[in-house]
Amino acid sequence: MDQYDVIIVGGGPAGSTLARALERQHKRILIIDKQAFPRDKTCAGWVTPAVLASLDIPPADYGQDHILQPISRFRIGMMGQPAVENDHHGVVSYGIRRCEFDAYLLDRTSCDKQLNTPVKTIERTGDQWLINGQWQAPLLVGAGGHFCPVAQKLGEGPGSHETVVAAKEVEFEMTPEQASRCMARGDTPELWFCRDLKGYAWVFRKGNYLNIGLGREDNHKLSDHLQRFVDDMKASGRIPADLPGRFKGHAYLLYAHAERPLADDGVLLVGDAAGLAYTQSGEGIRPAIESALLAARVIGEAEDYSVRSLQRYGAAISERFGVRALNQASGWQVPDWLRMPLASTLMRSHWFTRKVVTENWFLHQQVAPLEEAV
Known part of the structure; x- marks a missing residue:
């Protein structure tokens, strides 16, 4: 039986970021993941400069061997009406391929x-966690996404009463003919909000790779909404008419609507396992990275791994991301005043789509990067 200080279940951005931070504390770490890396990961795939800063990744270095699509504009609209295009006059985000990015971090x-x-x-023996009867540690961290077995062990796994965002998407490398005909531009991701404001779709080009998808908080209508969106994008020439393969699905929780406990005796949840995706956008990479850095700080300062010592992690999450609003109705967290027909009007506004939707909801430019504690 192999003994570790911390076992991390999940090798994605949250798990690998936490492992790297804990290695600097000279802890013995084991990462367990059900997949081999690089692995296919369903995700639109963009990261802000704040994420790269938190990870200490120079964009020029990463971009030498990986897809790193600079983004300086956004095209935003409500389905069924013309889009608004805004120029941010500089790089405000980057497109990545998760199969590359996650493997790089790991x-x-x-x-x-x-x-x-x-x-x-997963067994609890005294003050130790025993995984698969082979690996043991006093601290277990769930970093395995929405369906993480550690989250399920805490009682809020798949099938709980939480409101789940379901998304479907496809990412593929376009042929030269498809690339020449595709009207979507790499520096200008397209975001199209559903008219009921319960989700949005996207068209995101990264060089010759194209990512198309849609996410909503009502899964039973997801396929219908997606098909209508794809048909509209094909008809307008925004995407190729001959999409390859099938759309793949995934699920996650929005921060304000998640009810998962973040800590217990000898256990923490980070990233999507904890339900930390931004409520306004559903974006989860930055919360995953930052939750891992916050967890590393708490672990490094903890007297022991009791829930009493680890509960500071929950306080740190609330301080960084706000208090969860569990009493609010399900759906994307938009203000009460942003309802039809006002929403339709605002989505035609350059100021609103740039300052509120893009810079606030999606890029969180008002929030400084969270740096790793040394």
């Missing part, structure tokens, strides 16, 4: 890894 860690290894059993 490769930066030197800790032990058990990849392509599903978690089959």
Whole structure:
């Protein structure tokens, strides 16, 4: 039986960021993930300069060997009406491919890894967690996304009463003919909000790769909304008429509507396992990275791994992301005043789509990067 200080279930951005931070504290870490890396990860895939700063990744270095699409404009609209295009006069975000980005972050860690290894059993023995009867540690961290087995162990796993965002998307490399005909531009992601404001769709080009998808908080209508959107985009020439493959689905929780506990005796949840995606946009990479950095600080300062010591992590999350508004109705967190027909009018406004939708809801430019504690 192998003994570790911390076992992290999930090798995505949250898990790898936490592992790297804890390695600097000289802790012995094991990362377990059910998939081998690089792996296909369903995600629109963009990161802000704040994320790269928190991860200490120079864009020029990463872009040498990986897709890194500079974004300086956004095209935003409400379905069924013309879009508004805004120029931010500089790079405000970057497009990435998650299969590359996640593998890059994981490769930066030197800790032990058990990849392509599903978690089959989680047992509590005294003050230790025993995983699959083989690996043991006093602290267990769930970083395995919405369906993380550690989150399920805490009682808020798949099938709970939480309101889940469901999304479907496809990402593929366009042929030269498709690329020449595709009207979507790499520096200008397109965001199209559903008319009931319960979700949005996107068209996102990264060089010759194209990502198309739609996410909503009512799964039973997801396929219908997606099909209508794809048909409209094809008819207008925004995307190729001959899309390859099938759309893949994934699920996650919006921060204000998640009810998962963040900590218990000897256990923490980070990233999508904790339900931390931004409520206004559904974007989860930055919350995943920052939750891992906050968790590392708490772990490093904790007297022990009791819930009493670890509850400071929950306080740090609330301070960074706000108090969860569990009494609010489900749906994307838009203000009460942003309702039809006012929403339709505002989505035609350059000021509103730029200052509120893009810079506030999606880019969070008003929030300074969270740096790793040294």
